[in-house]
Amino acid sequence: MNRLADATSPYLLQHADNPVDWWPWCEEAFAEARRRDVPVIISVGYAACHWCQ
Structure with missing residues (x-):
């Protein structure tokens, strides 16, 4: 697990x-x-389902 677990x-x-x-x-x-001294990598997205429309 990483820091996103919480x-x-x-x-x-x-x-x-x-x-x-x-x-x-x-x-x-x-x-x-x-x-x-390293770059920051950014992940952009969202979570959805067809019931959530």
Whole structure:
């Protein structure tokens, strides 16, 4: 599990078991990227179903 395991968003929870060290959108994520001098990769999406229309 990654840092998304405690998210309330259905979209984020779908990625909680990914083998990627995803972080929620927060200052700590950007501070860690600056500290490590690495880029921030952003995943944008949503969760929906045909019953939710």
